Amino acid sequence: MWKDTKIQVLVAGSGKTCAPFIKAVKGVHGVEIACLLDMQADPSSIKLAKDIGVPLVNELSSYGDAYKLDIIVNASRNGEVIEHIRQHKHDRVIVLEKAAARLIRLLTVSLRKEARFRDRYHAAKREIEQRGGDTQIIGKSVLMCEIMDLVDRVAATPTTVLLLGETGVGKDLIARAIHQASHLRNRPYISINCTALTSTLMESELFGYKKGAFTGAESDRKGLLEEADGGTLFLDEIGDMLPELQAKLLRFLQTGEVRRVGSTEIMTVNVRVIAATNRDLEYAMNNETFRRDLFYRFNTFTIDIPALRERKVDIPYLAYHFVTKAEAKLNKKLRGISDEALECMGRYDWPGNVRELENVIERAAILCSDGLICPDDLALRIDDSRSFGCPISPAVPDEPEKADLFQSKKDQVMENFEKKELVRFLEKADGNVSEASRISGIPRRTFYRKMKKYGM
Numbered sequence: 001m002w003k004d005t006k007i008q009v010l011v012a013g014s015g016k017t018c019a020p021f022i023k024a025v026k027g028v029h030g031v032e033i034a035c036l037l038d039m040q041a042d043p044s045s046i047k048l049a050k051d052i053g054v055p056l057v058n059e060l061s062s063y064g065d066a067y068k069l070d071i072i073v074n075a076s077r078n079g080e081v082i083e084h085i086r087q088h089k090h091d092r093v094i095v096l097e098k099a100a101a102r103l104i105r106l107l108t109v110s111l112r113k114e115a116r117f118r119d120r121y122h123a124a125k126r127e128i129e130q131r132g133g134d135t136q137i138i139g140k141s142v143l144m145c146e147i148m149d150l151v152d153r154v155a156a157t158p159t160t161v162l163l164l165g166e167t168g169v170g171k172d173l174i175a176r177a178i179h180q181a182s183h184l185r186n187r188p189y190i191s192i193n194c195t196a197l198t199s200t201l202m203e204s205e206l207f208g209y210k211k212g213a214f215t216g217a218e219s220d221r222k223g224l225l226e227e228a229d230g231g232t233l234f235l236d237e238i239g240d241m242l243p244e245l246q247a248k249l250l251r252f253l254q255t256g257e258v259r260r261v262g263s264t265e266i267m268t269v270n271v272r273v274i275a276a277t278n279r280d281l282e283y284a285m286n287n288e289t290f291r292r293d294l295f296y297r298f299n300t301f302t303i304d305i306p307a308l309r310e311r312k313v314d315i316p317y318l319a320y321h322f323v324t325k326a327e328a329k330l331n332k333k334l335r336g337i338s339d340e341a342l343e344c345m346g347r348y349d350w351p352g353n354v355r356e357l358e359n360v361i362e363r364a365a366i367l368c369s370d371g372l373i374c375p376d377d378l379a380l381r382i383d384d385s386r387s388f389g390c391p392i393s394p395a396v397p398d399e400p401e402k403a404d405l406f407q408s409k410k411d412q413v414m415e416n417f418e419k420k421e422l423v424r425f426l427e428k429a430d431g432n433v434s435e436a437s438r439i440s441g442i443p444r445r446t447f448y449r450k451m452k453k454y455g456m
């Protein structure tokens with residue numbers, strides 16, 4: 001039988017080393033941090049003891065209730081402290097050294113994260129139920145909220161938009177959302193994938209052709225630019241468009257003029273163009289496979305859609321959305337997703353982004369036996385070395401030049417420092433990025449950029 005009374009814990013060490021442990025464990029049901037021990041009390045431990053309202057002692061015998069203690073967590077590596085505890089602790093008291101304390105801290109933080117993840121799933125469930133599932137773009141992360149804000153702002157203008165992002169992040173969906181939010185919503189929305197066709201075919205698709213322009217052109221045909229007149233044309237995979245056609249597209253964007261293949265007649269159409277690509281256009285321009293002038297034309301308004309692994313807070317919302325979608329599609333009643341399955345989703349990197357999540361859920365919905373999606377139904381290959389934030393270190397070249405070695409070490413130190421500081425400020429601000437940016441003095445956008453850089 002477990003005791004009903006709280007486990008009495010004394011934490012030994014200086015404020016700086018035991019603070020993360022206390023922060024993680026404080027408030028855990030059934031645990032009481034009863035006292036702090038610091039043999040050379042410094043201002044940080046004095047402040048910490050004051051903040052959490054416990055006595056601070058410099059030796060065990062000064063704590064009047066030392067006989068009531070169950071566990072001493074020794075967060076200090078100081079030999080004198082270790083020896084002092086060994087000599088003065090009550091026999092039945094268990095002492096946890098640094099690694100054990102760290103383990104408890106990591107487990108507690110991880111469980112809290114999972115709980116937050118579950119809460120988000122249930123919040124999404126409530127919210128989507130209330131809205132009747134009619135919203136298209138799902139996402140609550142700050143990054144997605146910023147994107148939705150950009151969508152609203154640009155929708156009201158005729159500006160050409162370039163959507164960048166890995167495959168499956170939602171570029172097509174966002175292009176449609178821009179069209180839907182604009183005054184063109186009742187006009188045509190036409191989409192074409194620039195990868196699929198040769199340059200000649202693509203030209204006749206886009207600009208249309210005149211009867212007899214080539215073998216098989218048996219009658220006049222409008223191109224997609226004419227079809228989309230007054231509406232929106234979405235050019236997907238623009239990075240794959242062949243250079244000859246890029247020049248023609250650029251001319252159209254500059255003049256609004258269309259000339260069907262084989263015709264001399266010039267027509268003017270009014271089309272809002274949105275383009276998307278998952279290619280690195282900078283690289284393509286350097287390789288001269290993408291025209292710089294066309295890029296500048298598109299680059300007036302670019303929306304960079306982050307990979308799903310950079311906005312994992314969106315996963316529970318999207319997961320619920322796709323569960324409801326799968327229910328309707330498969331005509332199968334689903335109870336939802338188990339906590340363990342949600343936790344697996346949070347630890348997976350999603351290289352195929354939202355599309356992969358959607359497919360994984362649909363597959364799991366087919367496989368799950370009692371309507372509840374479990375980890376086995378997801379069949380995700382999770383790299384556990386990353387789950388506690390320990391990315392595998394990048395390979396170091398065999399014999400780097402001294403200057404390179406110095407620079408790379410310096411970069412590494414800077415990166416480690418930055419990462420730790422971001423986490424520290426985020427923890428301090430309880431995960432609120434605006435607050436973290438305020439207390440750190442780092443501008444909000446820079447803070448986000450750095451979080452993105454480190455995959456937070």
Ligand SMILES: Nc1ncnc2c1ncn2[C@@H]1O[C@H](COP(=O)(O)OP(=O)(O)OP(=O)(O)O)[C@@H](O)[C@H]1O
Pocket residue numbers: 136137138139165166167168169170171172173174236277278318321354355358
């Ligand atoms: N934020 C989101 N909310 C709801 N569904 C989403 C979201 N993002 C993507 N999806 C869904 O994920 C799938 C893939 O999205 P989409 O086709 O827009 O990606 P993409 O970036 O255009 O991919 P590709 O580069 O491969 O063309 C679609 O079914 C889309 O509806």
